[in-house]
Amino acid sequence: MLIIGIAGGTGCGKTTVVNQIINELPDDEVCVISQDSYYNDLSHLPLEERRKTNFDHPLSIDFKLLKQHLEELRQGNTIQQPVYSFLECNRTAETVPTEPRKVVIVEGILIMTDPEIRKMMDIKIFVHADSDERLIRRIKRDVNERGWNLDETLEKYQSTIKPMHAEFIEPSKEYADIIIPNNKHNTVAIDIVRTIINEKLV
Ligand SMILES: Nc1ncnc2c1ncn2[C@@H]1O[C@H](COP(=O)(O)OP(=O)(O)O)[C@@H](O)[C@H]1O
Numbered sequence: 001m002l003i004i005g006i007a008g009g010t011g012c013g014k015t016t017v018v019n020q021i022i023n024e025l026p027d028d029e030v031c032v033i034s035q036d037s038y039y040n041d042l043s044h045l046p047l048e049e050r051r052k053t054n055f056d057h058p059l060s061i062d063f064k065l066l067k068q069h070l071e072e073l074r075q076g077n078t079i080q081q082p083v084y085s086f087l088e089c090n091r092t093a094e095t096v097p098t099e100p101r102k103v104v105i106v107e108g109i110l111i112m113t114d115p116e117i118r119k120m121m122d123i124k125i126f127v128h129a130d131s132d133e134r135l136i137r138r139i140k141r142d143v144n145e146r147g148w149n150l151d152e153t154l155e156k157y158q159s160t161i162k163p164m165h166a167e168f169i170e171p172s173k174e175y176a177d178i179i180i181p182n183n184k185h186n187t188v189a190i191d192i193v194r195t196i197i198n199e200k201l202v
Pocket residue numbers: 008009010011012013014015016017137141182183184185186
């Protein structure tokens with residue numbers, strides 16, 4: 001099994017890159033684990049309180065469960081990946097059965113900040129986009145899809161997203177084997193990553 005970590009700041013294009021990488025791999029050879037599925041269970045808090053959570057700090061992630069799930073997959077077992085709701089700011093009651101595959105992609109802003117998760121990765125990729133690009137993408141997404149208005153998004157960006165990025169996410173870039181520049185779509189980098197995966201798979 002090949003475990004590939006894909007990190008990078010919010011809006012850098014991790015999900016897009018993952019989709020481009022897996023596009024040409026057979027479905028039964030790859031599975032994706034999203035860090036978002038592993039936000040701590042906040043069911044004990046009302047929505048109003050959950051919305052105040054700092055979701056950009058490593059302590060917001062249940063790394064213990066993520067590690068346990070990666071180990072299960074390595075052992076050939078199917079896991080029940082939690083499903084996260086950005087509108088509810090919480091895990092839902094649903095889970096998605098995720099079967100072990102030859103290639104397991106783990107993606108998320110903070111996945112390379114945890115030493116134990118890092119150690120489990122065979123290839124570590126950091127997707128880079130400039131902060132102004134990421135902020136523009138983030139505003140569009142938060143307002144159109146994730147239930148925040150413009151003022152709330154900008155306030156969050158200044159109070160948590162930007163400082164947490166500087167403190168935790170950007171420094172984790174130093175662990176990357178490959179850095180993908182993604183201010184614009186980067187088909188060359190995607191082709192290189194695909195080639196590396198295919199070489200490792202044979
Ligand atoms: N290279 C790119 N150029 C322009 N827009 C992009 C690029 N990569 C991603 N996007 C767009 O930016 C937004 C955030 O991308 P996404 O892949 O969800 O980022 P992340 O998972 O890192 O938060 C999406 O609307 C996506 O279509």
